[in-house]
Amino acid sequence: MIPLNNQRVGICGIGHRALSTYLPFFKSEVATSKGYELVAVADTNPDQLTKAHLDMSDLLLFESFEEMLSVVPLDYVILASPDHVHYEHILLALAKVKHVICEKPMVIHSAQAHQVLLELNHSPSSLIVTHNLRYLSLNSTIKSLLNQRKIGQVTVVQFSYHLLPGHGASYYRRWHRYMQNSGGFAVTKSCHHFDLINWWIEDRPAAVSGYSHRNYYMPDLYVEGKPSTTIPKDAELDDTWVASIQYTKGALAMYVLHTYSTFEGFHLMISGTKGNLEVKYDKNSTSNYQITFNYLDGRREMIEVQRESGRHSGADQQMLEHLFNMNADDRRCSALDAAYAVAIGDAINRSSSQGTIVQIRDVFPSLV
Numbered sequence: 001m002i003p004l005n006n007q008r009v010g011i012c013g014i015g016h017r018a019l020s021t022y023l024p025f026f027k028s029e030v031a032t033s034k035g036y037e038l039v040a041v042a043d044t045n046p047d048q049l050t051k052a053h054l055d056m057s058d059l060l061l062f063e064s065f066e067e068m069l070s071v072v073p074l075d076y077v078i079l080a081s082p083d084h085v086h087y088e089h090i091l092l093a094l095a096k097v098k099h100v101i102c103e104k105p106m107v108i109h110s111a112q113a114h115q116v117l118l119e120l121n122h123s124p125s126s127l128i129v130t131h132n133l134r135y136l137s138l139n140s141t142i143k144s145l146l147n148q149r150k151i152g153q154v155t156v157v158q159f160s161y162h163l164l165p166g167h168g169a170s171y172y173r174r175w176h177r178y179m180q181n182s183g184g185f186a187v188t189k190s191c192h193h194f195d196l197i198n199w200w201i202e203d204r205p206a207a208v209s210g211y212s213h214r215n216y217y218m219p220d221l222y223v224e225g226k227p228s229t230t231i232p233k234d235a236e237l238d239d240t241w242v243a244s245i246q247y248t249k250g251a252l253a254m255y256v257l258h259t260y261s262t263f264e265g266f267h268l269m270i271s272g273t274k275g276n277l278e279v280k281y282d283k284n285s286t287s288n289y290q291i292t293f294n295y296l297d298g299r300r301e302m303i304e305v306q307r308e309s310g311r312h313s314g315a316d317q318q319m320l321e322h323l324f325n326m327n328a329d330d331r332r333c334s335a336l337d338a339a340y341a342v343a344i345g346d347a348i349n350r351s352s353s354q355g356t357i358v359q360i361r362d363v364f365p366s367l368v
């Protein structure tokens with residue numbers, strides 16, 4: 001449960017995400033009016049602490065998360081460090097009885113996710129994962145339309161996500177490029193998409209198979225971006241992913257990740273016992289969204305959804321306002337939900353490398 005007012009917050013990891021999303025939020029009236037105060041930040045890189053200090057001069061600065069936890073009486077910690085650091089820091093924060101808000105992916109593989117869930121079972125603290133795509137107006141509308149059973153019982157989800165080359169290449173240039181840091185695209189990026197599918201259809205994955213290849217981002221390929229450089233030789237990531245997921249209530253999902261595509265966003269078709277819905281989300285368009293319903297009785301219906309402005313098409317602002325609001329919200333992502341998103345990505349990695357179908361009950365023995 002999110003407790004009431006006057007909560008002291010600390011952030012671990014003052015990089016791109018924290019500086020672009022969390023610090024501006026804590027300077028805003030929305031945060032202060034709800035009684036949330038950012039009091040301390042930790043980062044192993046002193047240059048990043050300097051940037052935070054320039055932005056908010058009252059902050060207490062620490063080069064160690066553990067030290068920040070020991071010295072400052074915090075109620076909440078936000079983990080915005082690289083993916084592979086989350087696991088250790090979640091366990092440290094729970095041991096010190098702090099509420100945790102963790103960036104996606106919660107952790108980088110299923111064994112870690114399982115252990116976090118076990119720790120939470122006997123902890124008074126809460127853990128929320130910031131799967132912000134749930135808060136995109138388009139995605140929450142799809143959720144409520146599915147809840148109205150407009151297409152009946154969901155049977156098949158076809159979801160393909162697309163990244164422009166400049167964005168895809170950024171994963172090869174930063175810490176993500178080592179599997180041990182990010183779990184590869186299937187975890188660090190696709191966890192967003194698996195969480196969306198699981199949430200939309202309100203089901204848990206039962207079995208996963210996947211394939212991946214590296215076709216495009218070869219060493220020394222020059223790609224425009226920030227910075228515009230070649231792809232480092234030591235990058236370990238595959239760039240092309242296909243997976244199929246069987247759900248516990250019987251629905252099936254087909255998933256494709258294109259990391260060198262002609263647009264940013266997704267193509268989605270969800271089929272059910274009464275018809276299907278189709279939508280294309282183009283992150284860089286300015287038009288409102290159109291969801292098309294095709295019914296088995298021949299009817300067709302178009303529903304327009306207002307496009308919001310802001311980071312991640314308005315999703316970040318919506319998420320922050322709801323996270324730091326006292327009202328319950330069905331968009332909030334629990335540790336269990338986040339664990340299943342990681343489990344699918346990890347299962348795809350395993351299936352792809354071992355040529356097997358991965359049963360989720362084998363990776364989460366005490367849950368499924």
Ligand SMILES: NC(=O)c1ccc[n+]([C@@H]2O[C@H](COP(=O)([O-])OP(=O)(O)OC[C@H]3O[C@@H](n4cnc5c(N)ncnc54)[C@H](O)[C@@H]3O)[C@@H](O)[C@H]2O)c1
Nearest residue numbers: 013014015016017042043044045048080081082083103104
């Ligand atoms: N939800 C979203 O849309 C979204 C978008 C971007 C990033 N993210 C997630 O946010 C997290 C941060 O990503 P980023 O792009 O800001 O990365 P980043 O590399 O820009 O920032 C990470 C920061 O963590 C610091 N750090 C590294 N190890 C640390 C440690 N042991 N203790 C304390 N600080 C440490 C680094 O010095 C760096 O300043 C990742 O988990 C990423 O997947 C989410």
